Structures are given as structure tokens and as C-alpha cells.
Amino acid sequence: MYPAGYRYTKDHEWIKIEGSIGTIGITDYAQHELGDVVFVELPKVGAQLESGKSFGSVESVKAVSDIFIPVTGEVTEINSLLVDSPEKINQDPHGAAWLIKVKLADPKEVNSLMDAKAYEAYIAEKAQEQGA
Amino acid sequence: MRYLPKSPSERKEMLAAVGVDSAEELFQRVPQKFRLREPLALPRPLSEPEIIEYFKARAAENAPGYTSFLGAGVYQHHRSVVTDSIVQRGEFLTSYTPYQAEISQGTLAAIFEFQTLMCQLTGQEVANASMYDGSTALAEAVLMAERITNRKKVLVARTVHPEYRQVLATYAKNLGLEIEEVGYTASGQIDVKQLEKEKLASAAAVVVQSPNFFGVLENIDEIAESAHSEGALVVTTIAEAVSLGILRPPSAADIVAMEGQALGISPSYGGPFVGVIAAREKYVRQMPGRLAGQTTDAAGRRGYVLTLATREQHIRRERATSNICTNEALFALVATVHLCLLGKEGLREMAMQNVAKAQFAIAELEKIPGVRRAFAGPVFNEFVLEFPRSVKLMNAQLMREKIIGPLAIGLHYPELTKRGLLCVTETMPRPEIERLAAAVRRVLENPV
Numbered sequence: 001m002y003p004a005g006y007r008y009t010k011d012h013e014w015i016k017i018e019g020s021i022g023t024i025g026i027t028d029y030a031q032h033e034l035g036d037v038v039f040v041e042l043p044k045v046g047a048q049l050e051s052g053k054s055f056g057s058v059e060s061v062k063a064v065s066d067i068f069i070p071v072t073g074e075v076t077e078i079n080s081l082l083v084d085s086p087e088k089i090n091q092d093p094h095g096a097a098w099l100i101k102v103k104l105a106d107p108k109e110v111n112s113l114m115d116a117k118a119y120e121a122y123i124a125e126k127a128q129e130q131g132a
Numbered sequence: 133m134r135y136l137p138k139s140p141s142e143r144k145e146m147l148a149a150v151g152v153d154s155a156e157e158l159f160q161r162v163p164q165k166f167r168l169r170e171p172l173a174l175p176r177p178l179s180e181p182e183i184i185e186y187f188k189a190r191a192a193e194n195a196p197g198y199t200s201f202l203g204a205g206v207y208q209h210h211r212s213v214v215t216d217s218i219v220q221r222g223e224f225l226t227s228y229t230p231y232q233a234e235i236s237q238g239t240l241a242a243i244f245e246f247q248t249l250m251c252q253l254t255g256q257e258v259a260n261a262s263m264y265d266g267s268t269a270l271a272e273a274v275l276m277a278e279r280i281t282n283r284k285k286v287l288v289a290r291t292v293h294p295e296y297r298q299v300l301a302t303y304a305k306n307l308g309l310e311i312e313e314v315g316y317t318a319s320g321q322i323d324v325k326q327l328e329k330e331k332l333a334s335a336a337a338v339v340v341q342s343p344n345f346f347g348v349l350e351n352i353d354e355i356a357e358s359a360h361s362e363g364a365l366v367v368t369t370i371a372e373a374v375s376l377g378i379l380r381p382p383s384a385a386d387i388v389a390m391e392g393q394a395l396g397i398s399p400s401y402g403g404p405f406v407g408v409i410a411a412r413e414k415y416v417r418q419m420p421g422r423l424a425g426q427t428t429d430a431a432g433r434r435g436y437v438l439t440l441a442t443r444e445q446h447i448r449r450e451r452a453t454s455n456i457c458t459n460e461a462l463f464a465l466v467a468t469v470h471l472c473l474l475g476k477e478g479l480r481e482m483a484m485q486n487v488a489k490a491q492f493a494i495a496e497l498e499k500i501p502g503v504r505r506a507f508a509g510p511v512f513n514e515f516v517l518e519f520p521r522s523v524k525l526m527n528a529q530l531m532r533e534k535i536i537g538p539l540a541i542g543l544h545y546p547e548l549t550k551r552g553l554l555c556v557t558e559t560m561p562r563p564e565i566e567r568l569a570a571a572v573r574r575v576l577e578n579p580v
Contacts (some may be wrong), residue, residue, distance in 0.1 A: 065441045
């Protein structure tokens with residue numbers, strides 16, 4: 001379910017690293033919790049983002065949720081597909097519906113994030129909390 | 133929802149349900165020093181006959197028989213009695229804000245009609261369910277521009293209503309928003325030369341009012357062209373909505389913030405009124421307040437909902453686009469009914485009469501030696517005149533003839549002493565305009 005090469009945050013974002021570029025999206029768990037996504041607000045290319053800060057929002061029929069960037073860096077690309085087809089986030093959150101690409105200021109920053117196994121354990125725990 | 137107080141037995145039942153003996157116990161957590169120890173210092177309750185007497189006394193404070201030439205943000209216009217009889221229906225008069233779409237179809241349908249009319253009037257693509265008044269609508273429009281552009285400075289024309297600017301300054305004060313004022317020219321319009329490229333390039337918006345505080349129309353298209361080329365938005369505010377019956381709507385503006393009072397709402401004590409905010413559709417998610425939307429139910433029937441409510445405070449809390457979580461539904465309804473009664477032709481006719489009567493008043497007053505227009509720009513129903521002596525002193529004498537004269541604008545613009553702002557709407561009979569001119573002439577010729 002959760003790609004092994006990605007890193008994950010407690011706020012349910014994922015990041016995939018290729019060289020000095022990180023691709024960021026929200027997880028399948030997040031899209032499921034949000035429900036039908038109707039709008040995505042993304043930063044402008046060139047924006048300088050600081051780790052842990054909100055860089056946009058995802059709006060579903062139920063709520064608007066902020067999305068937080070797990071690393072510090074500069075936005076090099078945004079996924080223009082999502083402007084007209086925000087529902088892609090529900091269909092392919094780990095692939096076609098990535099949100100932004102950033103040039104990492106410090107590639108070591110990702111080491112503090114969860115790997116797929118840890119993230120799966122994290123959401124299993126959350127699911128149990130909610131069940132209880 | 134019932135507005136009846138609970139009976140003692142109901143209170144007892146409720147307290148028992150939460151497991152306490154008295155209401156006092158519910159406040160145990162509040163430290164003693166913060167608790168109220170004595171009853172609030174309020175006047176004693178009044179009986180029904182006493183209340184009637186009280187309001188009769190207040191009503192007697194009105195000054196009947198005076199002719200007023202004041203405008204400056206609040207306007208006297210004809211309004212049909214039909215408006216009140218529709219608006220005072222209990223379904224509208226006492227209904228609560230429509231959180232629950234299923235049982236609020238009438239209110240939501242009325243709001244939807246209001247939004248449609250406001251878009252048609254302002255030449256914009258979306259309008260919300262209404263704001264508190266024109267000045268708060270303007271402040272919210274500026275915050276909207278800040279969110280859209282991510283810029284922290286706004287360029288505000290000094291020709292914008294001084295009280296609107298004060299409200300804006302209050303909103304901006306603790307938000308790190310910088311306000312820079314832009315001067316005016318001899319025509320009484322914003323000085324576009326002061327809108328330099330570098331200034332615009334760091335500005336969220338240029339804020340202009342049209343007709344402006346001096347009654348003069350601004351050239352929105354020209355302002356928009358220079359603002360847009362530097363990535364700044366144009367926020368247009370309108371205090372006199374009837375002007376839109378004859379003027380081209382400000383479609384070049386990105387956001388329009390308007391006072392709806394002129395659309396059938398009585399001036400009262402200066403409020404409550406209704407604010408309008410309208411914008412381009414691409415900015416709808418940055419729009420404050422609520423929006424009624426039209427949709428279809430499961431059976432395909434037309435229905436209304438509150439849409440995009442996810443941006444609002446009751447859902448998004450401190451990240452909401454605004455802290456406004458309501459609207460002026462009843463006054464929005466007044467404006468809606470009023471406009472529907474007037475129709476397109478009626479509104480145009482009303483607007484034409486304002487122009488004609490204001491022009492007549494200018495011509496009559498300018499015949500008086502030493503009286504002339506202070507600004508050369510085109511006007512709707514308000515204009516500034518320059519007098520040979522203090523407007524305040526002149527007004528004191530006019531008052532004795534039961535004429536409420538021009539607003540002395542030196543109060544807001546220290547450089548504009550001896551200038552008075554007058555308003556003449558369709559409600560002003562020609563003989564009253566002539567009476568004003570004669571009285572002004574007499575007062576100026578025979579100063580006390």
C-alpha cells in the first residue's frame with residue numbers, strides 16, 4: 001500500500017527523494033479521511049518553504065486541511081493537473097496526484113521522517129484509537 | 133428554536149442530569165476573583181406601557197419638517213411600503229442564520245437572489261450573502277486582496293470615505309498590514325501619478341471609491357490597467373449603490389465592496405445597513421462570509437445550500453478566511469425586494485433623477501457670488517462646493533430655516549476648509565432646492 005522508498009510525516013504527507021529534489025504529496029490514509037477532494041491550494045514556484053510550515057491546503061466536501069512541508073526548500077514545480085482535477089488526489093495519492101516538488105536545502109532532513117513500515121504502524125495505532 | 137426561559141423544574145432536571153445541585157456549582161472552576169458578586173448595573177425592567185412611553189419619547193426626538201442635504205455615505209431614497217410588508221413576514225423577520233439548509237430554503241433562496249442581483253449591479257462574477265456594512269466589507273475586501281497576492285501593503289485613495297478608511301485602519305492595525313494613502317487631483321479624483329510602478333509592484337491592492345467621498349467618479353479602468361500590470365489588485369468600494377443604475381459597473385475591479393443602504397434601507401440612526409462583497413470567481417475561496425448556492429436534491433428538484441462553508445469559522449476555526457460567520461440577511465432581503473420592485477428601468481430612472489436634480493442644484497448654487505464647485509470631475513448625486521465663509525457658521529444659520537446644510541468636510545480634510553459636501557437625491561423636490569439656494573444666498577450676504 002505505502003511505497004517503500006517514500007518517507008512519511010505524522011500529518012500524513014509523503015516525500016520521495018530523487019537527488020536533491022523531493023516530491024511531496026498526501027497519503028492514501030489522508031485522502032480517505034478527507035473524503036472527496038474538491039480544491040487544492042498550492043504555493044507558487046520559487047516560494048521558499050520552511051520545514052513544518054503550512055504550504056497550502058486541501059479542501060474536501062467536509063473540511064479544509066492545511067498541508068505541512070516536511071523539509072526546508074524551494075518550490076521548483078507544482079502539479080498543474082490538480083487545478084482542474086483535484087479528485088485525482090482520491091484516485092492516485094501516491095502517484096499522479098503529487099502536490100509539489102522542492103529543491104531540498106538539507107537532504108539529511110528526511111532521515112528524521114518515518115519509513116513506510118513505521119508509518120503503517122502509526123496509522124494502525126491511530127485506527128485502533130479511533131475504534132476504541 | 134424557542135426563546136422561552138427555562139422553568140425552575142426544568143432547571144432542576146437539567147442540573148440533576150449533569151450531576152450538580154446548583155447552577156453555581158457549574159462555575160466552581162472559575163476563580164472567585166473573576167466571578168461577578170453583584171447583579172449587573174442595569175436599569176430596572178420596564179412594564180409594557182412603560183416601554184411604549186419610552187419609545188414614544190425617543191420618537192419625539194426626531195426632527196420633522198427639516199430638509200436635509202446630507203449624504204456622505206447614507207442616502208435618502210424612495211422606498212415602497214411593499215418592501216416592509218414582505219420583509220416583516222415572520223418567516224423572514226425572526227429566522228436564524230441558515231446553518232441547516234434543509235429547513236432554511238426560503239431564506240437561502242432569498243440570499244441566492246440577492247447574490248445574483250449584486251453580481252448584476254457590480255459587474256462581478258460572485259457575490260456573498262452580505263456583510264455588516266460597506267466599511268467592514270471594504271476592510272474584508274482588502275484582507276482578501278492580501279491573501280490572494282501575499283503582499284502586505286495597500287494603496288488607499290484619500291478620496292475613499294474617511295470613516296471607511298478608519299475602519300480599514302482598525303482591521304489592519306494588528307495584522308501587519310501597511311496602509312499608504314494616495315492623494316487627489318484638482319478634479320477630485322485619485323492622483324494616478326502617485327501610483328508609481330515600484331509602489332504598485334509591492335502592493336496587494338489599490339483601493340478606490342466611486343463615486344468617491346467628494347461625489348466624483350473615479351476612472352476604474354485606468355487604475356486597473358496600471359495596477360494589474362504590476363500584479364496589484366483593484367478594490368473598488370461604492371457607498372451610493374443607486375449610482376449603478378446609470379453608471380457602467382466596475383467590472384475592471386477585482387473585488388467590489390459596497391454599502392447597500394441606498395437600495396431601499398431607511399437611513400435610521402446610521403444603521404444597521406448591509407454590506408456587499410463581490411469578486412471574480414477565481415477568488416471565491418478567499419472570499420469572507422457565507423455563500424448560498426443552488427443545487428438539485430436526490431430527486432432532481434431545485435434546492436439551496438450554504439456552499440464553500442469549509443472556509444468558515446464554525447468549521448475551520450482560526451484558519452477561517454474571516455471571523456464573519458453570519459450576514460445581514462434581513463437587510464439583504466430589503467435590498468432584494470426593493471430592486472425587484474424597481475426593476476432595471478425603475479433603477480435607471482431613479483438614478484437619472486439623481487443626476488438631473490444634483491445638476492440643477494449645482495447650477496442654482498453656483499449663481500451665488502463666491503460659491504463654486506471645488507472639484508471639476510463628473511459627479512452623480514453629491515458634490516463639493518467652495519463657499520466664501522465657514523460652512524459650520526453658515527449651517528447654523530440655515531438650521532434656523534429648517535435646512536440641514538452641507539457637510540463641512542474640513543473636519544476630515546484639514547486642507548479643505550470652507551468646503552461643503554451636498555447630496556441631492558430623487559426625493560428632493562425642486563422648490564426645496566430653490567429654497568436652499570435662496571437661503572444660502574441670504575446667509576452669505578448677511579452674515580451674523
